[in-house]
Amino acid sequence: MATQPVTGVPGARIEISGVTKRFLTPSGEVFTAIKDVDFEVEPGQFCAVVGPTGCGKSTTLGLVSGLDKPSEGEVRVAGKKVDGISDGVSFMFQADALLPWKTVLGNVALGPSFRGVKKKEAEAQARDWLRRVGLAGFEDRHPHQLSGGMRKRVAMAAALINEPRILLMDEPFGALDVQTKAIMQTELIGLWEQLRPSVLFITHDLEEAVALADRVVVMTSSPGTIKAVFDIDLPRPRGAIQDIRFQPEFLELHRQIWESLREEVETAYARTAGVAA
Structure with missing residues (x-):
């Protein structure tokens, strides 16, 4: 993992104001994924969003990235309305988004190459970042390896x-x-603390949310709205994620947030169980 400070572009403020997103279902009906969503992510803040399955967490990410547009309301990044894919935004998905025909080095060098960096310099940057994440020596491997x-x-x-x-x-x-x-969470925090981008992190794992974030946003069952926002006042740097989970302050924050989240999870489960029946 990286140990040297990295000088990057300061994180940008994210503002989501009165956002509603509707979709047409295959049957032609209108489905409201999120409704009247309002919350902010401060510059350089790590914000985790939790909520039951189908509450619109991933939809919210798509709107911030500019990959989709809200039906109502507005998303702003660094004070500018999001209207198309935003500059300075990176996306990390649950499924691997690596090109299988490219080497590890080639996959990591893609970003600089797309920005016009010459191949030699792009590969040098990629080697440096692979070292930072503990993969020096694996540059010529392919993802399936x-x-x-x-x-x-x-x-x-x-x-x-x-x-x-x-x-x-x-x-x-x-x-x-x-x-x-747990190892990946610790590595992520170490790298984030150096770069300090603004992070919007979607997870179903409440322990993960509390351990990583400065702020945890709880969304309701579908259509997703903001039920509660919790500031996580655990000190930084937090060190190994495995150790944070045993701290009394962590356990109390986890209990408080779960009390807010549990009702939404139970509501979502009851709804799907009813449909299945």
Whole structure:
């Protein structure tokens, strides 16, 4: 993991104001994914969003990235309305978004190459970032030759090499085993504390949200709205994520947020169970 400070572009403020997003279903009906969503992410802040399945968490990420547009309301990044794909935004998905025909080095060098950096310099930057995530020596491997955790390290290097103002993460560690997930969370925090992009992190794992974030946003069951916002006042740097979970302050924050989240999870489950019946 990186130990040297990185000088990057300061994180950008994210403002989501009165946002509603509707979709047409295959049957032609209108489905409201999120409704009247209001919250902010301060520059350089790590914000986690939790909520039951289908509450519109990933939809919200798509609106911030500019990959989609709200039906109502407005999303602003660094004071400017989002109208198309935003500059300075990196996206890390739950599923691997690596090109299987490219080497590890080639995948990580893509970002600088797209920005017009010459191949030699792009590869030098990629080598440096692979070192930062602990993959020096694996530059010539292809994604299928790596473990799940190693592929996540490649994806993280590819997301951070551009030193983004905003890092959007959609359950990036959801498919990993518990031990690998804890290691990746610790590595992410170490790199984020150096770059300090604004992070919008989607997760179903409440422990993960509390351990990583400065702020946790709880969304209601569909249509998703903001039920509560919790500031996480655990000190930074936080060190190993495995150790944070045993702190009394962590356990109390987890209890408070779960009390807010539990009702929404139960409501969402009851709704789907009713449909299944």
